[in-house]
Amino acid sequence: MKVQIDSGRCQGHGRCYDIAGGVFGEDGEGYGNVPGDGSVAPGDEREVRLAVASCPERAITLTEGA
Numbered sequence: 001m002k003v004q005i006d007s008g009r010c011q012g013h014g015r016c017y018d019i020a021g022g023v024f025g026e027d028g029e030g031y032g033n034v035p036g037d038g039s040v041a042p043g044d045e046r047e048v049r050l051a052v053a054s055c056p057e058r059a060i061t062l063t064e065g066a
Contacts (some may be wrong), residue, residue: 002038003024003048003063014030015054017041018052020044020047032060046063
């Protein structure tokens, strides 16, 4: 499973890194990002799914099986 953020859609609400801080980070202006290659560890899947569902702009893409 991999995750990525569309920086053009992200408005910097910060829900992703508040919910799943082990997967998401923030840049210097408070916009979400995904450090590394976007791979989601098995123990982080639940929080990542919640972060995806909580993004008001639907800026987060989750790819299953990657």
